[in-house]
Structure formats: C-alpha cells, structure tokens
Amino acid sequence: MIAGHLTIIKYLAIWTINDGACIISGLGFYKCEGKVAWDAVRNANLLKFAKITRFQHLIVSYNINTNAWLLKYVHKRLKFLNVRILSHFCSMMFLAIWHGFHTGYFTAFGFQLVVMNAEKEFVMAASKSPFIKDLVGKFPRLPDLVGFVYLHLLLGYCVIDFSLLHWNIYRHVYNSVYWYGHIFFVSMFLLSKAYCFFTVPVPCRVEKRYGQEDAKIK
Numbered sequence: 264m265i266a267g268h269l270t271i272i273k274y275l276a277i278w279t280i281n282d283g284a285c286i287i288s289g290l291g292f293y294k295c296e297g298k299v300a301w302d303a304v305r306n307a308n309l310l311k312f313a314k315i316t317r318f319q320h321l322i323v324s325y326n327i328n329t330n331a332w333l334l335k336y337v338h339k340r341l342k343f344l345n346v347r348i349l350s351h352f353c354s355m356m357f358l359a360i361w362h363g364f365h366t367g368y369f370t371a372f373g374f375q376l377v378v379m380n381a382e383k384e385f386v387m388a389a390s391k392s393p394f395i396k397d398l399v400g401k402f403p404r405l406p407d408l409v410g411f412v413y414l415h416l417l418l419g420y421c422v423i424d425f426s427l428l429h430w431n432i433y434r435h436v437y438n439s440v441y442w443y444g445h446i447f448f449v450s451m452f453l454l455s456k457a458y459c460f461f462t463v464p465v466p467c468r469v470e471k472r473y474g475q476e477d478a479k480i481k
Contacts, residue, residue: 267419270426275325278307304328316410317386318378318418333358352376367428374421374445381448384455391462420444 285291286301293303311324322330337357341350355372362368389395399406421444427433437445 265419267422267426268415270422271325271418275307275309275312278305278326279309282306316407316414318375318382318414318421329358348376348380351379363428365428366430367424367426367433370430371422371425374424374448377445377452378421378448381452381455384459385451388455388458388462391459417444417447 282291282302282305285304291301291303291305293300306326306328308324308327311320315321315324333354338350338354341353344350344353352373355376356369359368359372420440423436424433427436
C-alpha cells in the first residue's frame with residue numbers, strides 16, 4: 264500500500280512543479296471580480312490534500328482540472344439518462360478509455376465508483392445514528408481523526424491496479440492482502456443501505472407511499 268501512496272505523491276509532485284512553471288510563464292494568471300490569482304491551471308492543492316478525510320475531497324484537491332472538466336462536459340451532459348449512478352458509471356468508463364485500454368484502468372475507475380457511493384451511503388447512515396451524533400457532540404474533532412486514518416489506510420490500496428495496469432500482475436498484490444479494500448467498501452455500502460432502510464419508521468414509509476399515490480390520483 265506504500266507503493267500506492269508513492270504513486271499519488273509522484274503525481275502531486277509533478278503537478279506542483281508544472282504549476283510553478285505555469286506561474287513563472289504567466290499561464291497561471293487570471294483575474295476574477297477584481298482579484299488577481301495565479302492558480303488558473305493548478306491541478307493539485309497540497310494544503311487541501313493534506314487535510315482531506317474522505318475520498319470525495321480528492322475532487323477539489325487532486326487532479327483538479329480533469330475532475331472539473333469531466334463534471335462539466337461529461338457527467339452533466341448525461342443527465343438525460345435520469346439515473347445518477349449510471350451517469351457516474353459512464354463518466355468513470357470515459358476516464359478509463361481516456362487513459363488507455365489496460366485492464367487496470369477499468370478496474371481502478373470502476374472501483375472508484377464503488378468507493379464514492381459506499382462513502383456517500385455511510386455518511387448518510389451516520390447522520391441518522393443517534394449514537395454517532397452524541398459521540399461527535401462530545402468529541403467534535405473525532406470525525407476528522409477517524410476520516411484521516413481511514414483515508415490513508417485505503418488510499419494507496421485504491422491505486423494499485425491503476426499503477427500496475429495488468430491483471431496478471433496486480434491480482435497477485437490484491438490476493439496477498441485478501442482484497443480487504445474491496446470487501447470493506449462493498450460491506451460499507453450494503454450495511455449503510457440496510458441501516459438507512461431499517462431505521463426509517465414503517466409508518467413514515469407507508470405514509471410516503473400513500474402520499475405519492477394520492478398525488479397521482481389528483
């Protein structure tokens with residue numbers, strides 16, 4: 264997993280050097296609402312990256328320009344599908360093809376889809392838990408601490424296939440660690456979904472269902 268972290272650090276270093284070159288050459292200059300800035304082509308925000316506690320936070324701190332471009336020109340144009348997860352899946356497969364046709368690109372971006380959705384479901388489930396609410400009330404910095412540890416234990420794992428590219432190579436790495444990251448995020452997704460479902464009172468679900476039926480009748 265250390266190798267995965269080193270891969271991420273490598274990209275951060277390259278983008279930071281590139282950002283410096285763009286600032287020196289003037290390509291990083293832009294003016295917005297009377298304020299001058301030099302990060303027009305910044306692709307990594309080291310300060311934000313150092314503080315992230317979720318994989319979702321990578322969007323605004325790591326490979327920033329690609330993420331912004333993908334959101335604007337690919338993901339938002341797939342709204343006609345009317346299924347958010349399908350739009351997300353198509354966006355991830357677009358990124359995989361953009362990088363190349365090695366197996367590792369498709370498994371890496373496919374796994375990213377699983378990670379993002381599992382994390383979203385967990386955050387939603389945690390927001391409904393009275394126990395977690397009380398715990399956070401007593402220890403406000405606890406989510407940041409747990410999130411930081413969680414992220415850095417799994418971040419390197421998530422880029423192993425992206426780094427090694429070939430199934431016959433990276434499957435041995437995953438086998439050696441018993442695919443713990445995949446098991447963790449799939450379990451997180453299923454358990455969070457189950458918790459959200461069973462914690463919603465049955466009368467509320469029935470009332471919501473009949474409310475929708477009444478609206479259709481009207």
